[in-house]
Amino acid sequence: MYRFTAGALLICLASIFCSSSLRAELSAKEIIKKSDDLIRGTSNRGSLEMTITNPYYQRTLKMKVWNKGRKKTFIRITSPAKEAGTGTLKIGNEMWNYLPSIEKVIKVPPSMMMVAWMGSDFTNDDIVRESSIVEDYNHRIVAEEKIDNYAAYKIEALPKPNAPVVWGKRFYWARKGDAVPLREEFYDEKGKLVKVMDYKEIKFMGGRVIPTFMTMRTIGKENSKTSLKIIESQYDIPIADGIFSLRNLQTVK
């Protein structure tokens, strides 16, 4: 847990003020980068709660997540009991799962990346995505709109040729001033809207102002959604390389 101090608040307010004063000079790419840096940092560690809701059931997964840059991700599910201990390690474009039921690490083939992660509206690729909305797409501001009463830039992101991405187009709404993400739309290669992600409950956490509640909806499954709640998170902290190793993956503590 971190401490919310007056100093931290001051730094935060100052950074928001500076961001506001500079916003007119930011390009679409700079806004996207600022937004991406905000929710990722150079590294992060946190606890998440994922709730999958559909007409038949609702279930909640709790997990701990570590990220270092864009290349390394480690996830350990802590509940429910049926899934507890399941681990995911991603380094570069390779991924491994540890399955407690067979006490074994298995290598996950890339074809699994577009499959729902743990039955949610997130795919494996969404969870451990290596592709970067900053580096793998070309951006332009296409509108200024209001999302949840916040003034926002609507940014179109089109993939660069040969970029390792799975989407044909994305729209990204970033709050004016501080680039907090508010909404994201994902389109397939035929231009059909596939998923919508809403970012809510913007608050101070981990030394920065971030959305702490995200909801992913799959178009065509209107009664289904997956929400992701950030319980606790820390950013730009040193994370030991040993976290991102097969040794750690098969060691369930």
Add this chain to the structure above:
Amino acid sequence: MSNLVLIIGFLLILGSFANALTFDIAGSYKNLLSASRTLQDEAYNLDLNRLRLQVKSTFSENFSSEIQYDIEAYLGSLLKTNTFTIFKNYRPPTKFDLTSTLLDSENLYVRQKLYRFYFTCALPLGDLKIGRQKIPWGVGRVWNATDPFNPIDFVNLEREERVGVDGISLDIPLSALAGLNLVYVEGKSNQSMGGRLRTNIEGTDYSVMGAKLGSDYLLGFDFAGQVRGAGIRGEFAYTRAQAEADYSRLVLSYDYTFPNSLYFLTEFYYNGQHHGFLGLTYDISSLLKGGTYFIYNMDDGSNFVNPFLDYSLTENSSCITGAYLLNGKAGSEFGAFSNTYYVQVRWFF
């Protein structure tokens, strides 16, 4: 092993938890109801109830233990057959017999066992694990050529259950994706030791291993990589045997998952005979998954088909129903066995 020794040992471990930094209890309850015919062609049903308690305790930052303790109750007409007598008297080839009978009557058989029981010490060199454990070698999904300790038994009704071994395992990390696993296993009548060196080169996991298994020697390698989005795997093992002719085994495996959740797995296995495997699974809904596994012995023509449905009852429970359908002439690999139909409910806590 007598009941007394088993229970005292268990209580001693429990008592030591008083000093544990963390103490975590989890477990599961399984009910597996099956119906089939014995090799003597007697129709039977069997209801297995297993309560598994998993106790993990951390004594210090570098020292922990794990116990998985089972109580199993068997009911059904199989208890009245000679087949069940053989089952009751069977003991796995482990050094220690960690199973003991609690009740043995005509209609109910109850036993307890330690499924896993080991201590882990995180040394500067690597992780040292001592006790009843599983050695996770091999990359095949249906068969393992390079896992002499706990190979997959795909036609077992409890596919995920592995007896484990009594031994010492030292896992030495060499980098994030590379390491050396050294193993010493004390069996009922012999000792085994071996090593497996694994690494990752250009997106593919590779391992080489060597082991002395009693008086036999095994040399092998495996790999797990990816081609055009698909997973490809392979295992090869050569065994220099004392009591029989030397032999080789080979596993080749390929799987692919389509975006609509259709999963396709095929595997080839050579162990003197040639076997093929084909598996398809599909998420019919968020809660219901269906699939079929098919094994074909190319030399004797016998085959095994396993259609199944897997329904997620709650967040922590599931129900699986299916059949093991076996075909083949007398004397073939699958021809001697009868079809088995089963329903399994498992609840985790």
